[in-house]
Amino acid sequence: MNNYKDDFSAYPKNGVYLDSATVNLVPNSVIWAQSDFNHSLGSTPRKVLYSRSRKTTELYLETKQALSNKFGLEPENYAFTPNGDYSWNMILYSLIDYYNENGNRLKIVASIYDHHSLLAPLQYLESMGKIDVNLITEFNLEDNLLDLINQNTIVAINHVSPILGKYRDIQSLAKTVHSQGGYLAVDFSRSSAQFDVDLKNTDISIIDCSQDLLAPQGIGILFLQNELITSLKNAFPGSGGIKSVSKFEINQLNSIEKFEVGNVNMGGVSALNESMSYLDKIGQANIISQRESLRNYIDKGFEEIEFLNPIDFDDKISQSSSNIFTFTIENTTAHDVILLLEEIGKIEVRSGRLCAHPGLDDLNQEDVIQISTHIYNSLEDIDRLFDTIKEIKTIFN
Known part of the structure; x- marks a missing residue:
């Protein structure tokens, strides 16, 4: 995977940004x-x-x-x-x-x-x-x-x-x-x-x-x-x-x-x-490849960490995932998790109702956590996310 972080001065210093579905960062x-x-x-x-x-x-x-x-x-x-x-x-x-x-x-x-x-x-x-x-x-x-x-x-x-x-x-x-x-x-x-x-x-x-x-x-x-x-x-x-x-x-x-x-x-x-x-200049093929590499890596993390609960319809929908992942964590509250993610790992993600209340109501979900990636993200960002989530889970235990 290519590293484009240096092209984005707003990317958090020593941190991770995973909320591009709300607003993307802007290249210099x-x-x-x-x-x-x-x-x-x-x-x-x-x-x-x-x-x-x-x-x-x-x-x-x-x-x-x-x-x-x-x-x-x-x-x-x-x-x-x-x-x-x-x-x-x-x-x-x-x-x-x-x-x-x-x-x-x-x-x-x-x-x-x-x-x-x-x-x-x-x-x-x-x-x-x-x-x-x-x-x-x-x-x-x-x-x-x-x-x-x-x-x-x-x-x-x-x-x-x-x-x-x-x-x-x-x-x-x-x-x-x-x-x-x-x-x-x-x-x-x-x-x-x-x-x-x-x-x-x-x-x-x-x-x-x-x-x-x-x-x-x-x-x-x-x-x-x-x-x-x-x-x-x-x-x-x-x-x-x-x-x-x-x-x-x-x-x-x-x-x-x-x-x-x-x-x-x-x-x-x-x-x-x-x-x-x-x-x-980056090329559409490279952009799609970057998205898919991140998606596959995140999917693997969700499979390995048992207490992560993806909000998904895999039994009803055949389309592949995009760069957006919504989930909950057992025995935690979404807002507490995202505050701790920033405090412990300097990781910025979204939580709450996602400006999509009717759909969450239909899925019987109150507050959720969401991450979304772009070309400035890396596999190391995802490792840091999952490691920090594991640390946070021990706090709630």
């Missing part, structure tokens, strides 16, 4: 790219004609081309947003308006094993009487979809479950959804770097770039297929997405830029451009 070169943009350009794209803005527009277009190269389809299918949550809320309200204008009512099918960022807006909008939501207690949605989907239905999922650390077969799921006339919306935030992701099978894709793509917080991606770009109006209109405004009428752009309201966070875009360049 990405931090410098964001700072350099603010020092040297600090402008906005598309709106004005002076030279700094023209150079900013070039960077804006270059980054969209990089997204196209990495995830598929055309640069014109990508919009920059503040984060994944904003993207999902914006597109949901826009979809509601579209369906209502056509005399239909939007229906959403989702799994309870997904994140609040996906589920909370659905539950709120249903409580307001704006949409119908069908939350099903299955991870593999395909088993139940055929009777639930029609042309007014969107199936909305996380590619990687934030609880189970399992990933869905998007190509197979898309085939099922599209065969019934529905749309597929996928949040790739926790898999955009460490998996081979191809967006062409999805209708709506969302990426929060600070949860796997090694970009800083505050930049997200919204991907739409051409049909939706043409059909939808942005329910949150504002400057940047407008073709013309009169006293009585607003005409939005007929392009993806209608969803880029206000000034685009170009410092974040510059950082995103560099993060994709950084990942490209």
Whole structure:
């Protein structure tokens, strides 16, 4: 395995960071790219004609081309947003308006094993009487979809479950959804770097770039297929997405830029451009190999340490694990464990309800412990984690 720790100045000195599913660390070169943009350009794209803005527009277009190269389809299918949550809320309200204008009512099918960022807006909008939501207690949605989907239905999922650390077969799921006339919306935030992701099978894709793509917080991606770009109006209109405004009428752009309201966070875009360049230099095959080596090593540790209880569905789910592992420890409390992990081993992990309460409730779990890895982690980090857990267990005994 390669060691990339030196590329990340925020990696804990003499410590271990294992919470990348919440927020990834950012490479030094990405931090410098964001700072350099603010020092040297600090402008906005598309709106004005002076030279700094023209150079900013070039960077804006270059980054969209990089997204196209990495995830598929055309640069014109990508919009920059503040984060994944904003993207999902914006597109949901826009979809509601579209369906209502056509005399239909939007229906959403989702799994309870997904994140609040996906589920909370659905539950709120249903409580307001704006949409119908069908939350099903299955991870593999395909088993139940055929009777639930029609042309007014969107199936909305996380590619990687934030609880189970399992990933869905998007190509197979898309085939099922599209065969019934529905749309597929996928949040790739926790898999955009460490998996081979191809967006062409999805209708709506969302990426929060600070949860796997090694970009800083505050930049997200919204991907739409051409049909939706043409059909939808942005329910949150504002400057940047407008073709013309009169006293009585607003005409939005007929392009993806209608969803880029206000000034685009170009410092974040510059950082995103560099993060994709950084990942490209490492190579996708190496990134996947690193993830799988860590996963296999962690799986072995779970098998050997009897008092670790993984939150898993291996009897029901065939997909392999991702870089996310959720578990409990016999006769301990999760919060006490993570505090001791930091105190004794200088190890940072996550505990609690994981912003995924419905799924944990269904699994009869209160508080859990979660670790998640990235390319800056090593086998030595995992050894240190398991050794410290064994030491902590003796305290509780």
